[in-house]
Amino acid sequence: MHGNESSSQSTRSLGLDLHLDRPSGPSSRALAEAIREAVRTGRLPVHSRLPSTRELAADLGVSRGTVTRAYDQLSAEGHLLVRQGTVPRVATAPPTGTSPTALPLTRRQTRLRWDLLPGKPDLSAFPRTAWARAQQRALRTTDAAELDYGDPCGHPALRTALAEYLGRTRGVHATAERIVVCEGHRHALAVLSTVLGELGAESIDFEDPCLPHLCEVPGRGGLRVRGVPVDGEGLDVTAVRGPAVVVTPAHQYPLGATMSQRRREALCAAAATEQRWIVEDDYDGEFRFDREPVGALQRLAPDQVVYSGTTSKTLAPGLGLSWLVLPRGLVGAVREVRTRLGLVPPVFEQLTLAEMLRSGSYDQHVRRCRASYRRRRLRIVSAIRESRTRHELYPAGIAAGLHLTLRLDPEGPSEERMLRRMRRHSVAVEGLSDHWMNERERQAGLVIGYAAPPGHAFDNSLRALMRALSPS
Ligand SMILES: Cc1ncc(COP(=O)(O)O)c(C=O)c1O
Secondary structure, three states: OOOOHHHEEEEOHHHOOEEEEOOOOOOHHHHHHHHHHHHHOOOOOOOOEOOOHHHHHHHHOOOHHHHHHHHHHHHHHOOEEOOOOOOOEEOOOOOOOOOHHHHHHHHHOOOOOEEOOOOOOOHHHOOHHHHHHHHHHHHHHOOHHHHOOOOOOOOHHHHHHHHHHHHHHHOOOOOHHHEEEEOOHHHHHHHHHHHHHHOOOOEEEEEEOOOHHHHHHHHHOOOEEEEEEEEOOEEOHHHOOOOEEEEOOOOOOOOOOOOOHHHHHHHHHHHHHHOOEEEEEOOOOOOEOOOOOOOOHHHHOOOOEEEEEEOOOOOOHHHOOEEEEOOHHHHHHHHHHHHHHOOOOOHHHHHHHHHHHHHOHHHHHHHHHHHHHHHHHHHHHHHHHHOHHHHOEEEEOOOEOOEEEEEEOOOOOOHHHHHHHHHHOOEEOEEOHHHOOOHHHOOOEEEEEOOOOOHHHHHHHHHHHHHHHOOO
């Protein structure tokens, strides 16, 4: 990097000491590549400021037009955020994706430029101001005594705020006593698997298809995992056998169906007679676009259903905050395991979320995201309908959530071929077929996360996706 003295220069504008390697000559393309490289290698971190065009031109001894063209190119690629009257900033993370905290998801990490991976909200939309305000309030008003080892099931203030919120928005029958704060749905599932194992369960049923890294969790805790087929109405209730079953009734992952009322009732009735726990994974229930969300399954059978919700889709997976609403019969056993493990999310994070819920800023943020994701979904679906590729791709599921599943025409290109095309165009999406446990049931398709790109990069991500979907 620093070896070639003749082609490197430092610029110190705005206190920024930026070392640029310029491959050759003063062209805007060479300058753009040098800045891109600095972003890629992490030397220019996300949100860092760049000099203005005038300052950088003066520092490097090139024309201002050269710098403007380089910045425009980087802005179009989504690397820079360039707005009239403000200093340019680095907009995207370097696409190396090696954050150590994300290690469990390594298979999903990508070096591809256009991030359309499912499961991620628009992290650039995180409500920093509202969060900071709520955190300030929590810091000001929390008694010193509350900073001691807390309740193993979570701070009572958060559990009270959640009970109100879940009753109001998802129709969940919840009281603070039945709520347990966890560090994400995966963590919640690990706790539940331990509890079920200690209560004598040997297996657990999961929808097939489902998210592979979730159904591996109970397996690691010693439970046998069985797949149960799903169709357009949700889970095939007659095929459930285990002492517990995990379902995504609001928006089946990844196929996107809502479980019909008939199936919901049948699932709850069978659970009552066969003494089975139902784990309701309500991972994106806040995001229904075509109509009011269907309420949670839990309200049909609060003594049978464990309701699991998370901030991973509404705020950010990195927060690591989620909750379970437990049937009365599991409260004692879960409390006992939590006490033994001693794991609770940090108290100020819990209290900040409680404040966001109480003040209404959580609702406001969810509403804003809902409107944005609804627009994004419409844009992708219309682009696909209008494209030449429409005979090969079938959008599956309801208008909801953060992802769109496209089934592939069996007569058209294979999933593998489509994924190769995606990689060639630097577009990160997931294949559908990997989501089945039963290999014979596997269907070809693509799972596209339209919420993931930051707002300013969505248009370019969509363009790249459509280029990749077009027959070459
Ligand atoms: C089906 C499903 N359930 C739950 C979650 C949330 O998991 P967590 O709260 O551990 O981030 C996800 C996130 O990708 C998901 O796709």
